[in-house]
Amino acid sequence: MTAPIRSRNALHPAATAYADEVKAGTMSRREFLTRATALGLAAPAAYGLIGLAAPQARADGHAKAGGTLRMQMELKALKDPRTADWSQIANFTRGWLEYLVEYNNDGTFRGMLLDSWEANADATQYVLRLRPDVTWSNGEPFTAEHVAHNFARWADGTVEGNSMASRMTALSDAGTKQLRQDAVQVNDPLTLTVTLSAPDITLIPNLADYPAAVVHPSYDNGDPMANPVGTGPYRPELFETGVRAVLVRDDSRPWWGTAVYGGAYLDRIEYIDLGVDPAAWVAAAGSGEIDITYQSTGEFIQLLDGLGWTKSEAVTAATLAIRFNQLAEEYQDVNVRRALAMAVDNAVVLELGYSGLGTVAENHHVCPIHPEYAELPPLVVDGAKAKEMLAAAGKADFEFELISLDDDWQAATCNSIAAQCRDAGINVKRTVMPGSTFWNDWTKFPWSATEWNMRPLGVQILALAYRSGEAWNESAFANAEFDAKLAEALSIADAETRRGVMQRLQEILQQEGVMVQPYWRSIYRHFDPKVKAADMHATFEHHHYKWWIDA
Secondary structure, three states, X not given: OXXXXXXXXXXXXXXXXXXXXXXXXXXXXXXXXXXXXXXXXXHHHHHHHOOXXXXXXXXXXXXXXXXXXXXXXXXXXXXXXXXXXXXXXXXXXXXXXXXXXXXXXXXXXXEOOEEEEEEOOOOOEEEEEEOOOOEOOXXXXXXXXXXXXXXXXXXXXXXXXXOHHHHOHHHEEOOXXXXXXXXXXXXXXXXXXXXXXXXXXXXXXXXXXXXXXXXXXXXXXXXXXXXXXXXXXXXXXXXXXXOEEEEEEOOOOOOOHHHHHOOOOOOEEEEEOOOOOHHHHHHHHHOOOOOEEOOEOOOHHHHHHHOOOEEEEEEEEEEEEEEEOOOOHXXXXXXXXXXXXXXXXXXXXXXXXXXXXXXXXXXXXXXXXXXXXXXXXXXXXXXXXXXXXXXXXXXXXXXXXXXXXXXXXXXXXXXXXXXXXXXXXOOEEEEEEOHHHHHHHOOOOOEEEEEEOOOOOHHHHHHHHOOOOOOOOOOOOOOHHHHHHHHHHHOOOOHHHXXXXXXXXXXXXXXXXXXXXXXXXXXXXXXXXXXXXXXXXXXXXXXXXXXXXXX
16 A cells, blocks of 8 residues: 655655755755655755755746747757657747646756646655646646646557657556556546556656657647647747747737746747758857857857857766667677777767767766766776677677767767777778768667767666667667666665665666767857846756847
8 A cells, every 4th residue: 555645735754854965965956956856845845955045936027028039959850749859859849838847957846737746655656736727729728637638648659759658657558558547547627646557756757858748639649830739838930840940929828837937038939950060050150140059069169158158058967879789780799899888988088079078977878967876886998808809709800880970079979989999909980971861760770879868867768768678779778687677776766775776777788788878968058148048958958938038
């Protein structure tokens, strides 16, 4: 029998214990805020537990309404939001499709379409309470039935590319790959109870991830522009893949968020696709064609600094995974994968591939800023040993091909990896492709690089990217011990306890040579000083309602 659901106004014992750890210096403030707010504690209360005042939620006192903001951003084709595989897709549809929960740079989760939530002690049951007075753009009230409809969509494992299904396994029927009948109960028009088949501490963080946009029941799973009914403050006016996209503020009805968080301030948001060459972004900034970059990278950071633009930095668990596809013949032998990883010094890759703008990673995709990160012994770099291992595996003279996008920093990173392998006497061919070619077959390449966004919890990223059979498991890694340990980790609410299991998960990924994962990225954005409240977000999210222009 599960423990009773907590009162929203009661301070959960775990949150209080976490606060004591912060005061003792054994837990970071960010880690505490992520843990406490994921449990359902409101951000102001969480800050109060550690003796701090929460950041101001509204900008009404000084924000100005009106104006157009022009952002450089790659414009990828729109698709069913639950199958979105790039933040850029969701950042446009965010104009009208909102989320139940929002993740912020201080590590907190706060309600958007949810007013509050509560979890029981073992994270098997959640009560979700919706904000009152939210309406769709067609005038209909937003209700718990609509949220239940979205849970059913998210849990549908029969939809190709639906990564949300991997986040809803504790709500799904394994046989039908559909939402269990008893998983989501509508209690009243503004309240639902979500009952899981096994504990899952990632439910709330997953509801904040970009494929979790909430759609109207009339949505037919096709082009989101065809019938853009949403709860957000903007509506789409134009979308041309690879060219230009436009959002305009929807003034046909009051937006619910104005009374809660302020905004939306801008009249119009224009996204302009200038390709993947950062030199073109700098030129557009210098000539006044754009007001803000999607992200700034490498040597171009200094060039944008020189324009006098504001620089915003976010320290993240974003990374580049140079993974081996274990379905490819040459990477079925673990010794081949381990040998190639052993030939690479990740510190050198960080310096040459990303200008040193980050921290060194350890080939297991769990970051020191994740609450459950476990420290492992340093990686061994030994080019001579790597060459011996390849010879023993019959691959001494084999030509390995490393494929990447022509994106500046991704190409430079893979060039550095290939160069170190060649220094060890390993034959590596480098292939650089434009996105129009790369994305046609990216899941099929034997050895290639993929950019990964940060997720707030380490177990989230492991479940998305490395659990057997998942839609985003591009390495085709399948390991029974890993899957069992991951299920155990997902059931442990306390991060200190979870760290013991995470240590073994990290070890498995290293021992199985799943990837070269060289660094954690600090990510940057530049904007004209007139642009306000548009700081770089740790997971690249665009919170349009916060942005304004001081013209």
